[in-house]
Amino acid sequence: MSDTDATLQLARDLLSRADPSTAGLWPRAAALLIRQALEEAVDAYWTTRQVPLESVSTHTQLVCLRMMTSDGTLPAQLHEAWGSLSRACHHHPYELAPTAGELATWIRVVEEFGSRPERP
Numbered sequence: 001m002s003d004t005d006a007t008l009q010l011a012r013d014l015l016s017r018a019d020p021s022t023a024g025l026w027p028r029a030a031a032l033l034i035r036q037a038l039e040e041a042v043d044a045y046w047t048t049r050q051v052p053l054e055s056v057s058t059h060t061q062l063v064c065l066r067m068m069t070s071d072g073t074l075p076a077q078l079h080e081a082w083g084s085l086s087r088a089c090h091h092h093p094y095e096l097a098p099t100a101g102e103l104a105t106w107i108r109v110v111e112e113f114g115s116r117p118e119r120p
Helices: 003-016 026-047 060-065 073-089 100-115
Strands: none
Touching: 003 026, 003 100, 026 060, 026 073, 026 100, 060 073, 060 100
8 A cells, every 4th residue: 555545545534434523623634634645646656757846846746747648637636636625724714624525526536646557
C-alpha cells in the first residue's frame, strides 16, 4: 500500500465514523488528508516522469498537468478538487464544512488519478 493509499484510507475511516459531536471537525480533517494524498499523487506523477517540479507550487504543477495531457477531464477534476480541498482546509466561521458526499467525490478523483498506470 502506497503512502497515498494509506492517507486516503485514513480519510475514508473518518467518513465512516462521522460523529455528530465532532460535526465540522471530522470533515475538515478528512479534507486535509485527501489534499495531502492528492499532492503526494501529483508529486509521484512528476517523479516517475523525471520532471523536476518539486520546488513548484501544487497549483502550478496541476496547471502543467492539464497542459501536458490530451484528455484534460481528469486533470481538470483533480485541479478543481485541489482548489475545493484547499478552501475546505482553511476554516472560516461563516462557511460550512464539506459534506460527506463532496469528500467521497474528491477521494474518488484522487484514487482514479493514482490508479491509472499511464496517468493522464
